[in-house]
Amino acid sequence: MPDAIQAQMQALTERLHHLNYQYYQRDTSEVSDQEFDRLLAELGALEAAHPALAQPNSPTQRVGGTVTKQFATAPHRFPMLSLGNTYSEDDLREFDERVQKGLEGAPYRYVCELKFDGVAMSLAYQNGELHQGVTRGDGTRGDVVTANVRTIRTLPLHLRPAPGQPADFEVRGEIFLPLPVFAELNAEREQNGEALLANPRNAASGTLKLQDSAQVAARKLRFFAYSLLTPGRHFATHSEALGALASYGLPVSDTWRVCASLAEVLDFIHHWEKQRFTLPVATDGIVIKVDDLRQQDQLGLTAKSPRWAIAYKYPAEAARTQLREVQYNVGRTGAVTPVALLAPVALAGTIVKRATLHNANQIAALDLRLGDTVLVEKGGEIIPKITGVVLEARPADAVPIVYPTACPACGTPLVRPEGEAHFRCPNERGCPPQLKARLEHYVSRKALNIDGLGAETVGRLFDLGMVNTPADIYDLPARRAELVTLERLGEKSIDNLIAGIEASKQVPFPRVLFGLGIRYVGETVAQKLAQHYRDIDALAAATAEEMAAVPEVGGVIAVAAAAWLQEPQNRELLERLRQAGVQLALTGEAPVLASDRLAGLTFVLSGVFAEHSRDELQHIIVSNGGKITGSISKKLSYLVAGENMGPAKREKATGFKVPIISEADLMALLPAPGETAADTDAPEPPATGAQGELFG
Template sequence: MSDTSATLQRIQALTEQLHHLNYQYYQRDISEISDQEFDQLLAELQQLEAEHPDLALPNSPTRRVGGTITKQFPTADHRYPMLSLGNTYSEDDLREFDERVQKGLEGAPYSYVCELKIDGVAMSLRYEHGQLTQGVTRGDGTRGDVVTANVRTIKTLPLALRPGDNRPEDFEVRGEVFLPLPVFEELNAEREQNGEALLANPRNAASGTLKLQNSAQVAARKLRFYAYSLLTPGRHFASHSAALEALTRYGLPVSDTWRRAATISEVLDFVHYWAKKRFDLPVATDGIVIKVDNLRQQDQLGYTAKSPRWAIAYKYPAEAARTRLNEVLYNVGRTGAVTPVAVLTPVPLAGTVVKRATLHNANQIEALDLRLGDLVFVEKGGEIIPKITGVDLDARPAGATPIQYPTACPACGTPLVRPEGEAHFRCPNERGCPPQLRARLEHYVSRKALNIDGLGAETVGRFFELGMVKTPADIYDLPARRPELVTLERLGEKSIDNLITGIEASRQVPFPRVLFGMGIRYVGETVAQKLAAHYRGIDALMVASAEEMAAVPEVGGVIAVAAAHWFQQPENRQLIERLRQAGVQLEVTGEAPVPASDRLAGLTFVLSGVFEQHSRDELQQLIISNGGKITGSISKKLSYLVAGENMGPAKREKALGFKVPIISETDLMALLPAPDEVRSPEMAPEEEALRPPAPPAAGPGQQGLLF
């Protein structure tokens, strides 16, 4: 057997094994091997694919981590139109719907299927020969965006279906892509700390995530999927319930909350049961979908111009409450953003007792004309985040005065500033404002950063209040202070042992996570990874200019300015030196990628516009791997401006003014060495663009539903 054949067999075996393990873990809650063993298998597959990119399979489990860059999303026709359902908020309307069904079926017996209406983004998936080949958004119902690369990152969604089960060779699955509530809340908490606008609800967050151009960022958002319909060119099932059961057998995720109902009374019982119970679920829901179960009876009932006569969606009314605004508190986040929070008289709302509501910023307080003592109307945005939607002006106390936003930091008294173009006021006292210092410590030890076992947010906050830890570097002095630690209440010997072990282990945390943990404004996980991969160490980062950082993929000007400013501060440089002395990882381990050539050595490039053959990231990597440099601005020292489509006229004029040569993507490729001249032609498989298959022709047949 040739080496290539052996490698292909190993890739196929690893792929099948990892698909099976993913199915067991995500669909059956069974862990057949440890996380470490799974990661080792995945790493082996990634290594083989990197060495043999031509042997990588389209639905490889490595696609879960993303990495594909999509400049624009192509569109595809839906083979079965994605129709909308008729909505109602009235139980009387459900009874009338049942009467219409009974009349349309001329008295024949029938039953319903009731399903929770997941508040997500409708998605159509195509499976051919058991392999996921396409993911398309609803679009206008007849044509949508192809987002296959992003869909492949959804871990609960099988890329390859289980064999057997009399499965159709070619079929479509309709369902909802959604963001689990814990993930949504974590995402918003991070945005609030960074002073960014909060996402309104999980549905909008999921929709925006699916349109991200970098599938690695999509993978980080941890989207999920529930299937609710199976469509085939022919009739494979007698009922909708049978199709749902088949989807589960095939390994697709189907919410186990659906039920059959023999009568409209049982439908209403289902509606009543989930009116409150749905708030216990880790997913946002906003109603119930009711469908006639028998597929032939669905055909008999048919369609109106816009929706089927055999299905209807019952929407739960948005829950609102009226309560009194007693106080406004002002929280100071890690970046100094001051966020107002309304303190309310406790009131039951959407399954919880609401005591506080976010007010976002000064603009919202002014727009609502809020005054202390007002009776306010409170709803849950997307039934998740409590928010004040209005004021009962008829009940306003006499002489009530408008709320005055503070001009000084509520924690340290420093005058607040409001940067141009930002909605938040900020406390600029980065070095002395206690909430900022504490929040940065909590960020450093958080799960996505150093993840120090035994040193969670509460414990590090306690150390901060005691004056034992003021900066992340102080954490590494704690093991030497064990005699002092044993004197603290609620901190036993075992807890101290775990703490010290966790601190020691954190010295081995990879550099990208350390960089993220430093809490540089705008530098999230993805940006930290990009900066670490590009500069490979803290020393190179410390001397990099904002202009140079802005040229790194995924960084950009605003982030680069903030990062360069952070590294220039003496206190931060001192922190870095203390972390270095503590043995924290401040550079990327392993050898740097071998340059393909030095053909572009001494040349500097600016890329502008949209390119046809490569993504901008790919062109930047090609330039860097052949010895060239990337910059973000045009000057006399620039070697070339590489112009793509829709390049801004200002850059062109500036380049002409400095007499900088303007070249095309094709011209740039001509500057690069031929393939046989390249020393080490490597491109990570995650940088390859996934090309979706040609869209199927639309034709008559079953109708798809959006709900």
């Protein structure tokens, strides 16, 4: 039986690795998303039932779930040196002269690569499997972030076999946050009144240091490889090594070029000075390397950097312009965000007319006044921001900016919740921009995706008083006679709209839950809540404490979701959506339990575990009939303790005489491999010592 199960798991693993490669490296979908998810779920269920057979690089590890309190460190086998930087073409000419002198006049070539603005990473592969991911650190050792690196979808956990592939090698590359993802993340943070991320590089760096790899997975990081290192010589040139990396299935940017002379290097630099703004990744320069690896050895290293490479950095683009006005926008959650309206100015390949001011604190810190001449840059070369004021150019009649005390849309007095940077309008039931934004969110592509009912159309219908809540949308087909009278809405458009509304009734429950616009409930959280509770009624009956125990939810999100679901107006909205036929429950049968061995038992997990992630342990408990909760009470069956468990939970469990068990003790409660539920009785509660903790 174990051999058959292991063979089944291996076949699923290989199939999923192949599908991942085809999808992320070749833009080819060999199966539907539903079929991929089914295969992934099948493998996950087998791993939960037989954890000893699970592989560390299993495709199921992409979703994250490893929680750590701190990162271990590891030495670099090959030092991660930094490159010398320059902003000057004259410095490049001097660099070229040093290379020519060091090589004693021998012919040489360069490889030019875009310098992606992310986080340097060293990845160790052994026998084709990802073994370890380590940050640059101090160049000699760095933080081990393997669990977080595994969540990067474009990064293969298992390499494609290729002739001459070394058994043991390191890949150096850059982990980055794509610009569209960065913009989307900041837009969501702005809607929620959270501080904006400064730039994609800082966002990528902060993401890699998150303790919960499930949160890392949600950030959609990407990776580009730019170097291959082995104990021996496997390739003659750097360009040959780049080609090998691509053949192994590793993502290598196709923007690099071999240059036969410094003149070609400069042409490459000039070409990308403007073209780089068309890429979906932040770049801040060009890396120039001698191509021949023996020549690299001949040129050698300084204490800090190689003599055979240099980075040319593009100067940060900034511009001067005039601040004409400040506009205050009210978002879906009521957050009031100031936006600077500027005299149009060319910057980083675009014409900039607007710039974010983030919040009242930034306006005060800059001492901004209407009419000021301001300095504008692009944060991470994507979001325009005001970085300073040219005080000597300030006109005598410049008007100080006074932040409003009332909502600019509905006049309701603004509030500033403790610990938040944004002022908010609390009139969520009557503030037009909030209502309109929630409708736009509901019909958006990632939510209900109602064809024929985009943001502009739903905005018009809102302004006309035809829709006020998502439930009103489902009354529109019965109001066709009114729709026909509207300008710019012909018969065909109305047919598409009605068909789109009807089709939205088949949108799965997780996307409906996301579309409701509950604060902090993004796509991932909505998916987790839907999978855990399976229908809206069970979710609405759950307490915030219970929701907080669901993987990837947490306390702040749970409190917001529970409060939203208890509001009478929201209960009425859900009932109207139910009557309209919207999916408020998962379809199909609930997952089959691996066993009922833990039926009737409740568990709290605390600390960091050696053999499983917290998410994996939660899955194991639930798949064997147990329940997870977030709080300790007299009714709790067990507190499962890992390393670094907080003393407060231990003390509370001891006071209630709740047994405190280890990860190994938990696994001992489960059926042995191949054992059926009928083989043995349910486990007896383990014996405990005077303090409630298991012996041994």
